[in-house]
Amino acid sequence: MEQRTAYWRVDPIKPDPRIMARAGLILRQGGLVAFPTETVYGLGANALDGLAVARIFEVKGRPQDNPLIVHVADRETACRLVRRVPAGAGKLMDAFWPGPLTLVLPAAPVVPRQVTAGLDSVGIRMPDHQVALALIAAAGVPVAAPSANLSGRPSPTTAGHVLQDLNGRIEVVLDAGPAGVGLESTVLDLTGDVPVILRPGGITREELEKVIGEVRVDPGVDGRSGGEFRPRSPGMKYRHYAPRVPLVLVEGEPERVAARLKELAGIYRSRGLRVGVLATAETAGEYNGSRVVVAGPRQDPAAIASRLFAALRQLDELGVDVILAEGIEPRGLGLAVMNRLRRAAGNRIERM
Ligand code: TXA
Ligand code: MG
Numbered sequence: 001m002e003q004r005t006a007y008w009r010v011d012p013i014k015p016d017p018r019i020m021a022r023a024g025l026i027l028r029q030g031g032l033v034a035f036p037t038e039t040v041y042g043l044g045a046n047a048l049d050g051l052a053v054a055r056i057f058e059v060k061g062r063p064q065d066n067p068l069i070v071h072v073a074d075r076e077t078a079c080r081l082v083r084r085v086p087a088g089a090g091k092l093m094d095a096f097w098p099g100p101l102t103l104v105l106p107a108a109p110v111v112p113r114q115v116t117a118g119l120d121s122v123g124i125r126m127p128d129h130q131v132a133l134a135l136i137a138a139a140g141v142p143v144a145a146p147s148a149n150l151s152g153r154p155s156p157t158t159a160g161h162v163l164q165d166l167n168g169r170i171e172v173v174l175d176a177g178p179a180g181v182g183l184e185s186t187v188l189d190l191t192g193d194v195p196v197i198l199r200p201g202g203i204t205r206e207e208l209e210k211v212i213g214e215v216r217v218d219p220g221v222d223g224r225s226g227g228e229f230r231p232r233s234p235g236m237k238y239r240h241y242a243p244r245v246p247l248v249l250v251e252g253e254p255e256r257v258a259a260r261l262k263e264l265a266g267i268y269r270s271r272g273l274r275v276g277v278l279a280t281a282e283t284a285g286e287y288n289g290s291r292v293v294v295a296g297p298r299q300d301p302a303a304i305a306s307r308l309f310a311a312l313r314q315l316d317e318l319g320v321d322v323i324l325a326e327g328i329e330p331r332g333l334g335l336a337v338m339n340r341l342r343r344a345a346g347n348r349i350e351r352m
Contacts, residue, residue: 013130020135035174036132036175037127040155041158075126095211105190189232195215204333275291
């Protein structure tokens with residue numbers, strides 16, 4: 001492995017074809033390239049090269065049983081990676097590709113087991129970002145890519161976040177500025193009778209249902225069922241998206257949430273702890289004495305989504321001992337925001 005990670009700045013709309021050709025060649029030859037997508041930064045490897053894919057797991061410290069999403073630049077490639085295209089898949093591709101929707105489909109034998117983690121399905125998406133699409137085209141192969149963070153940390157929405165976690169461990173990072181959506185793609189399982197959301201993300205359940213009718217949300221999302229339940233998406237087992245310090249999430253009616261957060265902040269401060277608050281714009285002024293990071297306005301979950309991971313990293317850097325976070329309404333994009341916050345909180349969740 002190289003000692004240094006090359007840092008190449010590229011135009012987000014019209015990336016320099018010579019830079020993309022070099023990055024594509026590195027991928028084709030088995031190297032790792034971090035690149036921007038519309039959701040978060042990804043850590044790419046040639047999806048048809050099991051050894052290259054294995055290195056992704058190594059540098060991220062990723063659990064071996066957590067499969068990767070394969071990124072494609074055209075539908076034909078997607079079709080070559082699957083055994084069959086289930087009903088509804090074509091309509092969803094028409095409606096949402098390129099875009100933040102990953103379809104879990106029956107995997108063809110060409111997909112290495114390092115990608116699927118031994119499952120007989122494969123997650124595929126076409127990212128809505130000119131740099132990602134140009135990179136995949138230049139590589140001439142489908143690109144397996146998880147988020148480009150150390151396993152367990154908040155996903156990176158800038159090239160700077162990627163370097164914080166992976167500098168020296170990967171060949172190249174392409175910097176095209178901050179990712180737009182800020183949260184990962186929606187993962188939708190199409191291998192059963194009814195489509196099931198395995199991970200809420202950039203495309204909402206409401207948007208999906210307009211195109212294909214009934215969509216279920218897997219009970220493993222946010223551990224709704226608990227007990228014996230085994231999630232269908234292995235990634236949902238792990239504590240995730242987490243800042244280094246403990247995060248306490250308070251959910252419920254906004255005024256009561258703010259009141260409880262103030263009370264908690266007082267309790268922690270009286271014990272000599274430094275308190276950070278992840279607040280919505282409406283109530284950010286209430287937390288005197290705490291370090292406050294504003295996620296965005298409550299009425300605009302898309303704005304909160306785009307800032308969430310950067311805000312979590314920022315709170316870490318403030319050197320606080322505990323983070324108190326306001327919950328928002330889990331509807332539309334708010335469901336994906338709350339999924340990430342709940343997973344960052346682990347079991348430290350209060351409902352008002
Ligand atoms: O927006 C995104 O999806 C980003 C960008 C880089 O494209 N990628 C991303 O990858 O978030 P990652 O590896 O951080 O998350 C992939 C999720 C995991 O929860 C994994 O378990 C699930 O997708 N997944 C992948 N393949 C699957 C499969 N065949 N069956 C069930 N779940 C799958
Ligand atoms: Mg991830």
